[in-house]
Amino acid sequence: MISQLYIASDSLQILTRGYVENVWLQAVTGLLLLGAFAWAANWVAKRIVLTLLLRLINHLPFRVEAAHIGAVVARLSNIVPALIIQSGVAAVPHLPVRLAGFMASLCAAFIILTLAIALSGLLTLGNDLYQRRPDAANRPIKGYVQVGKLLVYGAASILMIAALMDQSPLLLLSGLGAMAAVLMLVFKDTILSLVASVQIGSNDMIRVGDWIEMPQLNANGDVVDIALHTVKVQNFDKTITTIPTHRLISESFRNWRGMQESGGRRIMRALVIDQNSVSFLDEAGMHAVSRFGLLGTYLHDKRDDLSRWNVDRAADNRLDSRRLTNIGTFRAYVLAYLRAHPNISPDQTLLVRQLAPSEHGLPLEIYAFANTTVWAAYEGLQADIFDHLIAILPEFGLRLFQRPSGGDLSQLQLLQTQSDYPLSHSDRRLTSSS
Known part of the structure; x- marks a missing residue:
């Protein structure tokens, strides 16, 4: 041991x-x-x-x-x-x-x-x-x-x-x-982006959630992120467009925030009227349009105004006398229809105006504001309005202008074969072009 x-x-x-x-x-x-x-x-x-x-x-x-x-x-x-x-x-x-x-x-x-x-x-x-x-x-x-x-x-x-x-x-x-x-x-891009971020923030140019449109960069949608170097935009097809921040300062873009904050979205679309269908209203035409309740006040005031004007100038039986036209009456109807529509904002601009006529017809433009900014509701409202106006247009003796298609040409050829009368010069030119 x-x-x-x-x-x-x-x-x-x-x-x-x-x-x-x-x-x-x-x-x-x-x-x-x-x-x-x-x-x-x-x-x-x-x-x-x-x-x-x-x-x-x-x-x-x-x-x-x-x-x-x-x-x-x-x-x-x-x-x-x-x-x-x-x-x-x-x-x-x-x-x-x-x-x-x-x-x-x-x-x-x-x-x-x-x-x-x-x-x-x-x-x-x-x-x-x-x-x-x-x-x-x-x-x-x-x-x-x-x-x-x-x-x-x-x-x-x-x-x-x-x-x-x-x-x-x-x-x-x-x-x-x-x-x-x-x-x-x-660090050139970083410096440019920093200056751009300061300007964007100080001028309140864009915010997260804004709908912006920048066609040169194929951006059309909502801003989802604002960073130092990039701004991300989610387009309506759910793709993401990344925009360099400094390009929002050096180039132009459209911000739809003002429309969203106003609570209304603009409707600006035209009906192209066939100018050959524009005419004065005769007794039958006056009887036809008098059936519209929206035109009661307009027709009464317009008849009194025209009667006084013609009497003062002794122009009752002359060709240069003032008379009601179907296009003018239709324009008054559209204006009254929009004013009575519950989804058209009464506090914003409302116009029904004629644009310059051309070889494609006479544009009758509607300029109004819907009282909603929701995309689907806005498109549905716009479609409903123009569905009604297009359908009611023949009641005023008016026609929409439309380029002749295959079906139109076939109908003209069928009329030519079934009729004992020759076609007019314009109809012969139309059929010959086919």
Whole structure:
């Protein structure tokens, strides 16, 4: 038993003497102990401190995203082992000075990077909290947040390089002055986008949710995101068009926000009347249009006005006397019909006007505003109005102009074969062109 104790004592002395004489073994052992201590400190920081902090956040009077705060604090907790290694590496025995200095510099650079990532997370958290405000869509700050992140990472890059080189950051900043032209060229788009974002925000040009139209970039839809470099537009076919932010300043686009805020959408469409169907109203025509209740007041006032005008000028039986026309009466009917329509806004412009006649007919344009901005409802209302007007047009002796099609030409040829009378000059020209 005593001999075994002597043997164990001799072995321990040999190992101790070997450890004392082997400097690399001492250095590796010291690094392992330092790493173990740093890991333990990191575990305590993440498992205990972070848990207590998240519980405290949940009891705050205002709501904060615990996931975002947890991510930021988890990043900051990585600083603890880096600080321990940076401070304790000098105490590791027999570690080369240059290696110890490099490890300390590497830890300093890691701490700077961790702080930059944490600050970036805080900026993201601030943007998320701002998005909860009712007016956040009117004044988005996402572009400014991205600029802040660029500044944070730019400053972190300079500090990290200075830490690794063990030089003052001012020395690097003095060298950046010579690189200003290169940086301006490299970050040209970023600078343009930053200026554009400021102008867009200050002038309230676009907001998230606005319907914008930019034909040169095939963009026609709702703005879904406004960032520093790009503005995303979801088109009505559900595709996404990405527009460089600075192009919204340098080029023109249409914003339909004014229409949406007004509560009404414009209807501007024309019925093209066949000019050969325009005529004066005879007794039969007067009897036909007098059946329309919407025209009662118009016909009464118009007859009195024409009678007085003709009597004053003794023009009752002359060709230049004033008489009612079917096109004028129809125009008055359309105006009365729109004024009585419940879905036409009475407070906005309402016109029924003739445009310049051409070889395609006489355009009778309707200029009115629907009292809805919902696309489907607007299109349905517009279609209902023109369905009615097209269907009722023959009651006034009017016809729509339409280019002759195959069916029209076939009917003319059938009339020619069945009739004993020759076709008119215009009909013969029409059939010959087929």
